[in-house]
Amino acid sequence: MKLVISIAGDNLQSPFDARFGRAAAFCLVDSDTGAWTAHANPALEAAGGAGVQAAQFVAGLGARAVVSGAYGPKAYASLSAAGIAMHLAPGNAPRTAADVLAQFQAGELSQAQAATQEGRH
Amino acid sequence: MMKQLIVLSGKGGTGKTSVTAAFAHLAAGGRLAGQVVIADADVDAANLELVLQPQVLETQPFQGGQVAVIDQDTCLVCGGCADVCRFDAIIERDGQYLVDPIACDGCAACVYQCPTESIHMEPQVAGKSYVSESRYGPLYHANLDPGQENSGKLVTLVKQRARLRALDDDRQLVLVDGPPGIGCPVIAAASGADLALIVAEPTAAGVHDMQRVLGTLRHFGVPALVCINKADIYPEGAAAIETSCRADGVATVGRIPFDATVATAMVAGEAVTAFRPEAPASLAIAAVWERVLASLEAPT
Amino acid sequence: MRIVVASGKGGTGKTTVATSLALVGGESVRCLDCDVEAPNAALFLHPVLDRRQEVGIPLPRVDTALCTHCGKCAEVCQYHAIAVLGQTTLVFPELCHGCGSCTRLCPEGAITEHLHVTGVLEGGITADGLEFARGLMHVGEPMAVPVIRELKRWPPLRRPALEIWDAPPGASCPVVETLRGADFALLVTEPTPFGLHDLKQVVGIARELKIPAGVVVNRDGIGDQAVDAYCADQGLPILLRIPMERRIAEGLARGRSLLETAPDYRPAFQALLAAIQDRVNAEYAP
Numbered sequence: 166m167k168l169v170i171s172i173a174g175d176n177l178q179s180p181f182d183a184r185f186g187r188a189a190a191f192c193l194v195d196s197d198t199g200a201w202t203a204h205a206n207p208a209l210e211a212a213g214g215a216g217v218q219a220a221q222f223v224a225g226l227g228a229r230a231v232v233s234g235a236y237g238p239k240a241y242a243s244l245s246a247a248g249i250a251m252h253l254a255p256g257n258a259p260r261t262a263a264d265v266l267a268q269f270q271a272g273e274l275s276q277a278q279a280a281t282q283e284g285r286h
Numbered sequence: 287m288m289k290q291l292i293v294l295s296g297k298g299g300t301g302k303t304s305v306t307a308a309f310a311h312l313a314a315g316g317r318l319a320g321q322v323v324i325a326d327a328d329v330d331a332a333n334l335e336l337v338l339q340p341q342v343l344e345t346q347p348f349q350g351g352q353v354a355v356i357d358q359d360t361c362l363v364c365g366g367c368a369d370v371c372r373f374d375a376i377i378e379r380d381g382q383y384l385v386d387p388i389a390c391d392g393c394a395a396c397v398y399q400c401p402t403e404s405i406h407m408e409p410q411v412a413g414k415s416y417v418s419e420s421r422y423g424p425l426y427h428a429n430l431d432p433g434q435e436n437s438g439k440l441v442t443l444v445k446q447r448a449r450l451r452a453l454d455d456d457r458q459l460v461l462v463d464g465p466p467g468i469g470c471p472v473i474a475a476a477s478g479a480d481l482a483l484i485v486a487e488p489t490a491a492g493v494h495d496m497q498r499v500l501g502t503l504r505h506f507g508v509p510a511l512v513c514i515n516k517a518d519i520y521p522e523g524a525a526a527i528e529t530s531c532r533a534d535g536v537a538t539v540g541r542i543p544f545d546a547t548v549a550t551a552m553v554a555g556e557a558v559t560a561f562r563p564e565a566p567a568s569l570a571i572a573a574v575w576e577r578v579l580a581s582l583e584a585p586t
Numbered sequence: 587m588r589i590v591v592a593s594g595k596g597g598t599g600k601t602t603v604a605t606s607l608a609l610v611g612g613e614s615v616r617c618l619d620c621d622v623e624a625p626n627a628a629l630f631l632h633p634v635l636d637r638r639q640e641v642g643i644p645l646p647r648v649d650t651a652l653c654t655h656c657g658k659c660a661e662v663c664q665y666h667a668i669a670v671l672g673q674t675t676l677v678f679p680e681l682c683h684g685c686g687s688c689t690r691l692c693p694e695g696a697i698t699e700h701l702h703v704t705g706v707l708e709g710g711i712t713a714d715g716l717e718f719a720r721g722l723m724h725v726g727e728p729m730a731v732p733v734i735r736e737l738k739r740w741p742p743l744r745r746p747a748l749e750i751w752d753a754p755p756g757a758s759c760p761v762v763e764t765l766r767g768a769d770f771a772l773l774v775t776e777p778t779p780f781g782l783h784d785l786k787q788v789v790g791i792a793r794e795l796k797i798p799a800g801v802v803v804n805r806d807g808i809g810d811q812a813v814d815a816y817c818a819d820q821g822l823p824i825l826l827r828i829p830m831e832r833r834i835a836e837g838l839a840r841g842r843s844l845l846e847t848a849p850d851y852r853p854a855f856q857a858l859l860a861a862i863q864d865r866v867n868a869e870y871a872p
Contacts, residue, residue, distance in 0.1 A: 172699070217678060299755075330779075391682055432790035433762045468723070487839075491626035498725055501725040501726075502726060546808060
């Protein structure tokens with residue numbers, strides 16, 4: 166299935182970016198085949214509502230799930246409405262999107278039950 | 287683990303910037319030496335640079351919002367744009383419709399309304415952001431051009447850069463000088479903070495505004511401490527603040543006396559604790575700093 | 587005549603100066619506190635606030651029975667305040683500027699607007715018989731400008747000969763909204779580097795809005811001469827100096843207005859008002 170991982174770079178070996186709304190980019194991966202594409206985040210420079218814009222973008226890519234570090238209230242509401250599962254890769258240890266993909270495939274990632282942080286403007 | 291401390295007040299002029307500059311100086315001389323990144327989130331009236339004497343390394347134009355522009359050559363002068371504008375930004379003068387760039391909110395309603403597609407939106411350069419090196423550490427700051435919309439976008443940019451620098455350099459603290467008020471610049475500045483220090487003044491106006499900013503921080507889930515500046519102007523007022531904070535479960539972390547040295551240090555372009563470490567205000571601020579540090583370092 | 591008291595830097599004494607001016611202005615004065623995030627003028631004028639009106643932003647509400655999720659609303663919204671995700675149309679009130687585009691452009695007519703309250707206007711008569719009004723933005727709301735805009739539109743009870751408006755600190759959009767339409771901008775500063783830096787910002791706005799300006803130097807004596815030099819260089823008249831006096835600060839701390847603590851300042855404020863009126867009349871003389 167199509168999965169999106171927030172990254173600070175432009176490929177699957179790029180560092181994982183724990184921000185969702187203001188992630189540098191998103192890596193769209195087919196979790197079954199491993200095929201991937203990278204997309205710059207259009208919400209990066211948004212004045213407000215970056216989470217909303219990022220959610221719309223990710224939904225437009227056809228993602229069914231997303232992995233990030235935290236989801237603000239607007240991102241959470243938007244992704245929920247779109248029916249996109251929100252996974253968390255918590256902790257501060259540096260890792261690549263490929264590492265996170267492996268964790269997802271091994272079923273090691275939990276799902277966010279609510280917005281995990283207060284809105285960041 | 288990297289933490290963010292923001293200095294706020296509610297009311298303007300209570301001493302946020304003077305206290306932040308002093309904290310930067312004290313941090314650089316203590317166990318956080320080399321561990322701090324400083325950010326001035328008051329982009330509307332960025333004063334921290336006046337006492338940190340930074341050397342600007344990078345300047346970038348800041349694109350704020352957008353403004354509508356009417357192509358007079360294709361305009362039919364139908365007035366539809368003025369009818370839909372809710373911001374009084376389109377005026378008719380001498381048989382032409384013109385956009386007032388100061389009033390324009392950037393909503394583009396006029397663009398969608400125009401029957402001949404004669405209106406387009408143009409991005410506006412609304413200010414500049416800077417990366418600097420100051421005597422106490424890297425400083426991220428910005429200047430919003432006068433009259434521009436202070437939506438929080440530039441504040442967010444300044445803070446994000448400071449935060450990323452702290453992560454890249456593996457520094458422990460981002461120290462943020464906040465803006466006055468309780469609206470979007472404050473919300474943008476305070477979001478993501480691990481701790482807020484409110485610099486209150488024991489005046490009727492100061493108490494009123496302190497409570498409004500405390501309410502705002504509570505609304506957004508940011509824990510707060512309160513210190514009282516110019517406390518000796520109204521000691522009963524200071525005591526009243528301490529009592530009401532205690533009742534609200536907010537810790538007060540010290541009183542700072544009114545001290546003319548603060549203004550003198552400002553004129554000299556220095557933090558008061560660097561200018562005259564034995565001045566009454568300097569000693570009091572140093573004591574507040576120790577308490578703030580203890581709170582920051584306490585396990586959450 | 588409308589005089590707006592602004593500053594740039596917070597805490598220089600706008601409210602002190604604005605309320606003092608109002609108190610020497612005579613019977614037909616209306617004082618407006620436009621610092622809707624942190625209004626303080628009422629603490630010194632003691633109005634009986636018996637008028638009240640909730641204000642806010644016209645917020646879109648989507649009728650899900652009519653909505654086809656075409657996404658037109660999201661496409662036209664410049665603030666990402668309305669978004670179509672899956673089969674749901676979401677509205678984010680804190681991002682909405684109330685421009686009306688989504689409502690106007692929905693092809694199904696599925697959107698109507700409702701008042702999203704972000705603040706309240708309060709007004710009444712003060713202990714000295716002046717008319718007073720203020721805006722109070724609700725805690726947690728991001729945008730001051732819509733509340734200020736509504737306050738400006740609120741009809742007065744009486745027809746005042748003189749309006750004295752207390753502006754918010756800073757030099758961004760809330761200050762611009764307050765200053766727009768003023769006959770005179772009275773800029774209160776303190777003679778320090780912070781005061782000067784921020785004064786320059788607000789002078790920039792007054793110039794852009796083409797409003798004549800003058801300066802009050804408050805807490806004179808605490809810093810240096812740079813503000814004086816700047817004003818001389820810019821042709822900005824310094825219309826009043828208030829020296830640093832602890833008794834005034836202590837009075838203000840206790841909620842006593844400057845004129846209550848120091849009635850000896852009455853003539854100075856009367857002269858200030860007359861000086862401003864002279865300048866405005868000269869400005870608009872045929």
